Amino acid sequence: MAEQNGPSTQQIVEKVWLSIAERRLRPGVQLKEEQMAAIFNVSRARIRQALTVLERDGLVTIIPNRGAFVSKPSVEEARDVFFVRRTVERCVVERLSRSVSKADLKRLRDHVAKERIANAQDITTDIIKLSGGFHLLLAETVGSDFLFTTMRDLISRSSLITAVYRNTNRFNCGPDEHAEIVEAITNNDVDKATRLMAHHLEHVESELDLSEIRDLSHDLRSALA
Amino acid sequence: MAEQNGPSTQQIVEKVWLSIAERRLRPGVQLKEEQMAAIFNVSRARIRQALTVLERDGLVTIIPNRGAFVSKPSVEEARDVFFVRRTVERCVVERLSRSVSKADLKRLRDHVAKERIANAQDITTDIIKLSGGFHLLLAETVGSDFLFTTMRDLISRSSLITAVYRNTNRFNCGPDEHAEIVEAITNNDVDKATRLMAHHLEHVESELDLSEIRDLSHDLRSALA
DNA sequence: TCATTTCACATTGTTGACAATTCCGCAATC
DNA sequence: GATTGCGGAATTGTCAACAATGTGAAATGA
Known part of the structure; x- marks a missing residue:
C-alpha cells in the first residue's frame, strides 16, 4: 500500500554524513531514533539500520541502552x-x-x-x-x-x-x-x-x-x- | 521475561566468522535469516543486524531482496x-x-x-x-x-x-x-x-x-x- | 541545604505479524 | 524441443506494538 516509500538506508546514511561534515550536526548530539524516523518519514527499523552503518563508519557512537551519539574524535x-x-x-x-x-x-x-x-x-x-x-x-x-x-x-x-x-x-x-x-x-x-x-x-x-x-x-x- | 536470551549480535558475528574461517561455511552458501534465527535461537532482527556487520566486514555479500551469501573473494x-x-x-x-x-x-x-x-x-x-x-x-x-x-x-x-x-x-x-x-x-x-x-x-x-x-x-x- | 531514595517518563531493544519481491516448477505455445 | 508466461512457495523487507532499561526530577529525611 504505497507507504510513500521514504529514503533508503544508504540515503539516510549519506544525509547524516553530510550534515556532520557540514557541521550542522555537532559531536555529542544524540540521534534519537523516533525523532529521525519522523524527520525522514521512515520506520525506526530503517533508522536503526542506518545508525548501525554509521557506527561502523565511526561517525556515531552507540552506547547500549543509551542511544547513538555523533562521535567526538579525540x-x-x-x-x-x-x-x-x-x-x-x-x-x-x-x-x-x-x-x-x-x-x-x-x-x-x-x-x-x-x-x-x-x-x-x-x-x-x-x-x-x-x-x-x-x-x-x-x-x-x-x-x-x-x-x-x-x-x-x-x-x-x-x-x-x-x-x-x-x-x-x-x-x-x-x-x-x-x-x-x-x-x-x-x-x-x-x-x-x-x-x-x-x-x-x-x-x-x-x-x-x-x-x-x-x-x-x-x-x-x-x-x- | 527471560526468553532465555540468545547470543548477542557480536557473538553471532564471531560464530559465523569462525565457521567461515574453519571452512565449514563455503563461499556462495546463502545465509537464510529464518534458518539462522532458529539455529541461534534469536529473532530475525538480530540475525539481520549481524548480517549487516558481516557484510561490512566483507565476509558476506547482501543482494537486495535476494539474501546474504558467503562472499567469494576473487x-x-x-x-x-x-x-x-x-x-x-x-x-x-x-x-x-x-x-x-x-x-x-x-x-x-x-x-x-x-x-x-x-x-x-x-x-x-x-x-x-x-x-x-x-x-x-x-x-x-x-x-x-x-x-x-x-x-x-x-x-x-x-x-x-x-x-x-x-x-x-x-x-x-x-x-x-x-x-x-x-x-x-x-x-x-x-x-x-x-x-x-x-x-x-x-x-x-x-x-x-x-x-x-x-x-x-x-x-x-x-x-x- | 545537601544527599538519597523513589517514581514517572523517555528512549532503546525485541518480538511477531504482515506486505512485497523473487525464485522455481509447470504447463502451454510456437 | 526450446521458450515463454504463469502461479505458488519461499524469502526478504517493513511495520507497529510491547518489554526492558536508563534518566532525571521530585520527594523525603538528616
Missing part, C-alpha cells in the same frame, strides 16, 4: 587517522603513478573540473562531497575493493575531524592541489606524485586546531532538513 | 588484501619497534605462548582464533583505533581467503614466526621486525593456491552448530 584519534591516511594514500598514488589507463585519467580530470565549478560557484554541499570524493576516486581507480572501503572509512572520519577541529573558514582539499596530483600521475612521476600527496595531506592537517572541542547543542530537525 | 581481491596487509602491517611493526611498553611486550609474549599451546594440542578452533588474534593484538598495541579496525577487516578477509584458497593442510601463521617478530620488536630492531613481518606475510600468501574456487554446497545447521 586529538589522538585525529592524528591517527591522518597518519593512516598518509600511509594508505601514499600507497594509492604510488600504484596509480605506475599504471593508469587513459579512461581513468579522464575520470580524474573530469572530477577535478567538477570541483573547480563547485568552488567557483561556492556551493558548500558540493564542495564537501567532491573534495572527499576525489580521494575516494583515486582509491577506486586502483581497483582494489578493500583499499576503496578503507579509504571511504578514512574519508568519513576525516570529514568528522575536519568538522570538529577546522579553524579556518575554507574547506579542505582545494582543487588546485588535486589537479597537480593528477598531473603527476599522468606523467607517471611516482616520486612527485607521492610527494605532492604527502604535502597535500600535511596541508589539510595543518589547518586543524587541535586544542579543544567546543560543545554546542543543536536542533536536530533543522540540521537534517 | 583472486585479485585476495592479492589486494595481502598487498594492503603488507603495507599496513609494515607500518604497525615499524611503530611498535620504535616504542613499546613492557606491559605490551608481556601481552604479546603471552599471546604467542597461548598459540604454542593451541598448536601443541592441535585445537583447530583456538589455532585459527589466536593466529589472527596475534596480528590484531599488534595493531591494538599501537593504540590507534582506526588501525585496529582496519586490521580487523583485513584479518576477517584474510581468513575467508585462506579458507578458500589454502592448499596445504596446516593453518597459516605458525607461532614461531610470530615469536621472532615479537623478539625483534623487543630489541627495538625496526629493520629486522619489518623484514620478518614481510617474510611472514609472503609465507602465508605463498601457501595459497590461486587457481580456481571449488564450489560445494553445504548443510547450514551442521556448519554453525
Whole structure:
C-alpha cells in the first residue's frame, strides 16, 4: 500500500554524513531514533539500520541502552587517522603513478573540473562531497575493493575531524592541489606524485586546531532538513 | 521475561566468522535469516543486524531482496588484501619497534605462548582464533583505533581467503614466526621486525593456491552448530 | 541545604505479524 | 524441443506494538 516509500538506508546514511561534515550536526548530539524516523518519514527499523552503518563508519557512537551519539574524535584519534591516511594514500598514488589507463585519467580530470565549478560557484554541499570524493576516486581507480572501503572509512572520519577541529573558514582539499596530483600521475612521476600527496595531506592537517572541542547543542530537525 | 536470551549480535558475528574461517561455511552458501534465527535461537532482527556487520566486514555479500551469501573473494581481491596487509602491517611493526611498553611486550609474549599451546594440542578452533588474534593484538598495541579496525577487516578477509584458497593442510601463521617478530620488536630492531613481518606475510600468501574456487554446497545447521 | 531514595517518563531493544519481491516448477505455445 | 508466461512457495523487507532499561526530577529525611 504505497507507504510513500521514504529514503533508503544508504540515503539516510549519506544525509547524516553530510550534515556532520557540514557541521550542522555537532559531536555529542544524540540521534534519537523516533525523532529521525519522523524527520525522514521512515520506520525506526530503517533508522536503526542506518545508525548501525554509521557506527561502523565511526561517525556515531552507540552506547547500549543509551542511544547513538555523533562521535567526538579525540586529538589522538585525529592524528591517527591522518597518519593512516598518509600511509594508505601514499600507497594509492604510488600504484596509480605506475599504471593508469587513459579512461581513468579522464575520470580524474573530469572530477577535478567538477570541483573547480563547485568552488567557483561556492556551493558548500558540493564542495564537501567532491573534495572527499576525489580521494575516494583515486582509491577506486586502483581497483582494489578493500583499499576503496578503507579509504571511504578514512574519508568519513576525516570529514568528522575536519568538522570538529577546522579553524579556518575554507574547506579542505582545494582543487588546485588535486589537479597537480593528477598531473603527476599522468606523467607517471611516482616520486612527485607521492610527494605532492604527502604535502597535500600535511596541508589539510595543518589547518586543524587541535586544542579543544567546543560543545554546542543543536536542533536536530533543522540540521537534517 | 527471560526468553532465555540468545547470543548477542557480536557473538553471532564471531560464530559465523569462525565457521567461515574453519571452512565449514563455503563461499556462495546463502545465509537464510529464518534458518539462522532458529539455529541461534534469536529473532530475525538480530540475525539481520549481524548480517549487516558481516557484510561490512566483507565476509558476506547482501543482494537486495535476494539474501546474504558467503562472499567469494576473487583472486585479485585476495592479492589486494595481502598487498594492503603488507603495507599496513609494515607500518604497525615499524611503530611498535620504535616504542613499546613492557606491559605490551608481556601481552604479546603471552599471546604467542597461548598459540604454542593451541598448536601443541592441535585445537583447530583456538589455532585459527589466536593466529589472527596475534596480528590484531599488534595493531591494538599501537593504540590507534582506526588501525585496529582496519586490521580487523583485513584479518576477517584474510581468513575467508585462506579458507578458500589454502592448499596445504596446516593453518597459516605458525607461532614461531610470530615469536621472532615479537623478539625483534623487543630489541627495538625496526629493520629486522619489518623484514620478518614481510617474510611472514609472503609465507602465508605463498601457501595459497590461486587457481580456481571449488564450489560445494553445504548443510547450514551442521556448519554453525 | 545537601544527599538519597523513589517514581514517572523517555528512549532503546525485541518480538511477531504482515506486505512485497523473487525464485522455481509447470504447463502451454510456437 | 526450446521458450515463454504463469502461479505458488519461499524469502526478504517493513511495520507497529510491547518489554526492558536508563534518566532525571521530585520527594523525603538528616
